[in-house]
Structure formats: C-alpha cells, structure tokens
Amino acid sequence: MTRTGGRRRTATLALVVVAVVVAIVALGIGDYPLSPAQVVRALFGGDGFASTIVLNWRLPRVLAALVFGAALGVSGAIFQSLTRNPLGSPDVIGFSTGAYTGAIVVIVTGAASSLGTAVGALAGGLVTALVVYVLAYRRGVHGLRLIIVGIGVTALLHSVNSWLLLRAQNEVALTASFWGAGSLALVGWQQLVPALVLLAVLTPLVMGLSRPLRQLELGDYTARSHGLRAEPTRLALVVVVVALTAVVTASTGPIAFVALAAPQLARRLVRSAGVPLVAGGLVGGVLLLVADLVAQHVAADPVPVGLVTLVIGGVYLITLLVSESRRSA
C-alpha cells in the first residue's frame, strides 16, 4: 500500500540484510579468524577445516542467537501490543523468572540432565504465566493490571529462587546459577534442533494470530464489532508468547531485556503502526547476536550473554523510564 507501506518494507528488508551481514561476520570471528568470503565458501559446500569450524562449531551458536533473539523479539512485540505498554514484556512480568524457578527445582532435586532442565523451565514458565493470568483476570485481562501483577509475581519468584539456591549444596547451586545467567555457550546442534522444531511449529500460529492482534489494538468494542472474539484471541496470544519465551529459556537460561527492547527499537527504525512483529523479531535476532559477540570476545574471559543483555537492557530501561516520565511531566 501507499508510501508509508513501501518505506516500511524497505526498512524491514534492510534489517534482514543487517542480520545476514552480522551473522557472516560473527561466523568469522574467533581463535581461528576467517574472512567473510571464506565463511560464505564454508557455508556453501566448502570442505576442510574452515568448514568444520563454521558448520560444526560456530554456526549452532550464531543460529541460536539469531533465532532465539527473534523469538524473544516477536514474543515481546506481541505482548507489548496486547498490553499497550512498552514495559509489557514477558521477562518483566515473570515468565523467564518462573522458568528459572522450574529449572532450579529440577537441578536441586538432582535430575539435572539438559532435557530435564529444559522441561523444568518450560513447566515453570507456563505455571507462572497461568498464575499471572488468573490473578490479573477480572472480566478479561487488561494491560496494566497484567504488568503490575506480573512484576509482583516476579519479585516473589526471585525470593523463592534465592531461597532454593541457599538451601542447595554448593556445586548444585553453582550449576543452577550458571544456568540462571543465561548463556549460548553450551548450545550445539543437539540442543538447537528440538528448539528449532518447536519454534517452527509456533511460527504459523504467530502468523495466523497477527491480524487478530492488529484488531485488538483498536480496543475491545471495535475489535468485537469487527467480529473478533476478543478474550479467546487474547488468551491464545498469551499462550503463544509464553511458549516462545519458554522454548528459548529452556535452551539457554533466562536472557533478559531482548523481548523488552527489540520491539521498541524496531518500532522506531521501521516507524510502523503499533509494535511490528517481523521487524521486532529481526531486531531481536541482531541484538542477541551482537550481545553474544560482546559476551565472547570483548571481556578478557567470555561471560554469559545474559549478563551482557542485562547491562544493555538496564541502560535501555533507564532511558525508557526517564523519557516516559519526561513525557508525562
């Protein structure tokens, strides 16, 4: 459509190009540096050592950063649109903290296989979401109430997590803490493939729900007068958001702030109507990939990527709060 539509498509396309370029650069960085040309050759059927490095060692991690970042970005975009609030992000309202609780419980009780941890995280995230949804429900769920209830539940879960870690034996607590920092370091093809399959299943759901989501942005009366069933649609969207977040959290541990920051950055870059899903996902992917590069290569020793996003996100959150309070002052 129209001029604005064209400009948005161009901006979204530019984000795709950026994501590809950053990914190629990321695949070349490391103890055995490769030029972008070598990387591309290795990706497309080259053999030998460069190929092994790129395809077996670096690609899972780069792909994980891109795809998981995208999933977080999309889930944040859906949630901010649902709650009509830039703070309405699944990590702010406790889904990832709840996933962490689930993972700690599994690790502490001694069933600490990577599959066990993932299942625990998934269950923890879903239960937290259910609790938040039920507590916030009063003839339908509305944005701000959901956020405030979520922040309360998050605070509660943080103390539960600390209590669990304090009671646990040292080495168990250490494993759990490492998981809780959020890292892509341990993601190989073995962990990545099941997560990719799950996300591939969720993608058509997101696409199918994207237009109803746009109608919900107009307010419930208008959406319903257009023939949308508002509350079931909202519930379906919450479930999709939780599933996206839980799949990522189960694979990596909680990664903060990507879901919060990516959609808003994307909205400013693309200048979209409302919070953009596709651009939010693209920015999320690039953001997590860059954060992971920083985590691996900037500090003297590699740090978990969750720490990097925490720092970036903290700065972003302060900026957001300051500009929001200026606007309302």
Next chain:
Amino acid sequence: MNADATRPPAPGGADATRASAPGRTDATGASDATRASRLAARGAHLAYDRRTVSEAVDADVREGSFTVIVGPNACGKSTLLRAFARLLKPRSGSVLLDGREIASVPAKEVARTVGLLPQTSTAPDGITVAELVARGRYPHQGLFRQWTGTDREAVDAALAETDLTGLVDVPVDELSGGQRQRVWVAMALAQQTPVLLLDEPTTYLDVAHQYDLLDLFARLHGQGTTVVAVLHDLNQAARYATDLIVMADGDVVATGTPAEVLTEQLVTDVFDLPCVVVPDPVTGSPMVVPRRR
C-alpha cells in the same frame, strides 16, 4: 436560533395525544406485520455483571430508517446499541437481527451486516489514516482470503465519502478531533454494512463538525443504509431521524416519528426539562426550546 425563543408553542403540540406516555411501551405488537425490522429487542434483559440496565426492553429498527435513540444519561441507550451490535448478550428475552436470534449468528457474519462506531476507540501509535480505515475490512477477510481489489475499493470509497482522500498518509495522532472522528467513521464505512450503529458520534465535536457528520449519515441513509444513532441533542435528533426511540430508566417510553413523539409533555416528563416545542424554522421538524427555570 435564539430569535425564535420567544415564539408561542406551535400547533405541533397537539400531537401529544398520539405519543405514548412515559412508562408505557409502544409500537411493538402492531408494527411486526407492517414493518420489516432489521433489528429488534423483545423483552431483552440487559445487564453488566450484577448491574441491570434494562429489565425487559422492546425496541425496533425498521429497514431503511434513520433511527435515533434519545434519553437522559444512564437510561440504557448505549447498552441497547451494544445489544444490537452483539456485544452484549441479553440475560433473557431476545435480540433479533433480521428475525434471527443475534447471538446464534456467527460474529463475523454480524460484522458484515452491522457496523458500529463506538464511543471510544484507540488507534495504535503511528498508524496512518489509510491503514486504520483498512482495518475496517477485517470482517470480510479470512485466514486465506487476504487483501483484495474489493477491499481496496471499499477503503477508497470510505475515504472519499468522509473527505479524507488527501490525508491517507498522515498519522492519525496528528489529526484534529473532527478529522479523527471522520477516520473512525470511515473505518465503519469501509466495513460496508447495510446497518450502521453510531454511539454518540458527535460528542466532543464543534457544532459545524457535528452537522458535517450528521449530513454524512443522512447521505448514507439516503443511499439505503439503515442508520441507528444515539444522540444527546434533541433538535438534531428531530431534524435527522425518521424514527425516534425515547428511553428512560432502561425502558423505551415512546417511539414514532419526531413529530409524533417530541412533545412538550414528553420532554418535560422524561428529561425533567420544562419547554416549548416549536417548528424548526429551517426544516419544520419539532424544535425543543427550554423555558426559564
């Protein structure tokens, strides 16, 4: 208009005997045979949670009418409109769309027949006029039936009708109040429904913009759309309505043409406003002029 304030009551006052007295419902039994009702409420109990608005309301919207619902604040006007839009399900009794129980008609099918302009809507940040109006096409789209030429034509026609063609690429946040209301109207028009429900469409607009919109609705009515509007201004109601529904305390207390219904007695009783009713010097429709109190 002030010049006419001193005129004596017009002969129109004689109609007082024909309009029903407050507290009595009218024009339901006899009308069914003679009128084709597009929308009807039959003993509908309308309530939110524990707050009952209407115990058992009866109302009819004739095919091709310009029906205006008036009544004091909190009398159940908007609630009746919501019931007609299938947004509120009656506890008992029924609401009928073309003779069918509206709750049993699929939501999207209702949305292709009945459009609603709610009192308040929210526009997402940064959305342009054309994008917002295009969202009115939702009821005509499906999972597999996406944007088509028909949609485009409907949006273009709605933009032209509301005089917004020059503003298609402008963000809605940058428009004036009057323009913004026209955008919401355009979205409802893009829905291309034969019935249009308008919940206080002129509130918050200056007087010229109020008449601009009312003229637009009259034009749509002239083209065959059945229009149902909740209005506060009795003189606007009398000027534009073919059918008037007067409500008080959740009940319909009078129905008929403005000339039949809008009498000094009724306005005094229902609105607690002593007045004289004179013919509008421009259109001849009844005009309510309050007395000094």
